[in-house]
Amino acid sequence: MTRAHFSDSYLLDPRHPVTVNVIGAGGTGSQVVTSLARMDTALRKLGHPGLFVRVYDPDTVGESNIGRQLFSEADLGLNKAQCLVTRINRFFGNDWAAVPERYREPEDNRFANLFITCTDSKSSxxxxxxxxxxxxxxxxxxxxxxxxxxxxxxxxxxxxxxxMGTIRRNIKQPESKKFETVQRLPFVTEYVKSYARIREEESGPSCSLAEALGKQDLFVNSTLAHLGCSLLWKMFREGVVFCHGFYMNLDTMRVNPISV
Structure with missing residues (x-):
């Protein structure tokens, strides 16, 4: 019997826009936030309340970010989160929030329905x-x-x-004779014991685009972001997933799903 995870019902029929905390607005994060803006527009057209996104990043745009990340020379010296969110709000007419600092112990309404991490830091x-x-x-x-x-x-x-992991202890699943439903999906820190392939000391900023490309290929971030956001889209649009993640290799051009 095929294993499946049905999305929490709040994602499908919320009373408010689904809240999202994106931690990191660099190579992958800038691509993910832009894809979320497209997803928000599509959801609203379908009668869903859409998304409200907060983006956290303390870093500023540097020379090495131009070309590999979604920033231009006009953005040099600006905070990444503020620059990205301001652009998206103007383009899509949203009121999303930028927080120019690291995500820390939540205060007030800093929790969200969905957390997305796009950082190189193992410790974070x-x-x-x-x-x-x-x-x-x-x-x-x-x-x-x-x-x-x-x-x-x-x-x-x-x-x-x-x-993709579940924060809620168990996501209530419908009764099904067709699928073996799975209530809980493990975190990345539970699922992949050696998940951080980039050594902590190598995750700092590069001085040039050429140096940055020696650490991360030009299209690895955008490819990862688009495939990952496709998984998120399935959770909102179809309400069921049969994999809760994937491994990707641009050398072999293969994507291997992680079954639930």
Whole structure:
């Protein structure tokens, strides 16, 4: 029997826009946030309340970011999160928020239904994992501040992975005679013990685009972002997924799904 995970019902029929915290607005994050803006537009056209996104990143745009990330020379010296969100708000007419700092212990409404991490830092993922483990909600009332899913985007020079995990202890599943339903999906820190292929000391900024391309191939971030956002789109649009992530290799041009 095929294993399947049905999306939490709040994603499909929320009372408010689904809240999303994107941590990291660099190579992958800038591509992911732009794809989320397209997804938000599509969802609203379909009668869904859409998405409300907060983007967290303390870094500023440097020379090495131009060409590989979605920034131009006019953006030099600007905070990445603010630059990206301002552009998207103007283009799509949204009111999304930029936070020019690292994500930390939530205050007020800093929790979200969906967390997306797009960083090179192993420590930031481990810290977020501990935080979300400590705030796993049960199956009670759900609103815009209830954490439901964590989707992690990670990559090395020509390889990468996306892994979707459930924050809520168990996502209630419908009865099915066709599928073996799965309530809980593991975090990236549970699923891949050696998930961070980029050494922490190598994850700092590069001085030039040529140096940056030696660490991450030109299209690895955009390819990873588009495939990962396609998984997110399935969760919103179709309400069911049969894989909760994938491994990607641009050298072999292969994408291997991770079954639920």
């Amino acid at each position: 993922r481990l810290q977020l994992s501990k935080l979300l483990e400590a705030h796993r909600p049960g199956n009670g009332y759900t609103d815009y501040s209830t954490p439901l899913y964590w989707c992690d985007f990670g990559n090395a020079q020509k390889t990468g992975q996306v892994i």
